[in-house]
Amino acid sequence: DTGVSQDPRHKITKRGQNVTFRCDPISEHNRLYWYRQTLGQGPEFLTYFQNEAQLEKSRLLSDRFSAERPKGSFSTLEIQRTEQGDSAMYLCASSSTGHEQYFGPGTRLTVT
């Protein structure tokens, strides 16, 4: 068990560009979550998958954000037309129980 992995670890992009992040959950976990964390705050929920179905989305997930989990394994989070306010740490977590969630190392996005 290698834990949750995320790629890339860091991404610097210019405003208006599109970015895509990848998350590989713990292999036997069917639940996958995306969170966003900004400085001085705790992680904030963005969206949730059970297997390949996206079951819940936060109001934070504007229409510029889209997430997929096509085969119920890895997931991608895409941000279109990035804005400076999108700069944050994007965290992925997985779970088998729906309670204890295990987080990856995160992708730090900087929009210049």
Added chain:
Amino acid sequence: DQQVKQNSPSLSVQEGRISILNCDYTNSMFDYFLWYKKYPAEGPTFLISISSIKDKNEDGRFTVFLNKSAKHLSLHIVPSQPGDSAVYFCAASPRRGSQGNLIFGKGTKLSVKP
């Protein structure tokens, strides 16, 4: 409006002593609570959890206490070690049997001094 509050941004403790981190919540529908530890540039690491049907859960040096009437939980670390220095987040799960999207507090930075 914050539903999970960690009112102490920081805490400093001497090595070997007890660290007590506090968390308050406002939503009585929360039924599961968790503590996470986070080092800089890493994701949060799960530490310990407690169901609302219990008032205490212990795992090694870590004990979580839940006071439902006061809507308050605390994490005790004893004895504290320098490696415990990190930011600690309290989190709550909104509904029994829910998808489990967690609501986090803002964190408390613990410094354990040798």
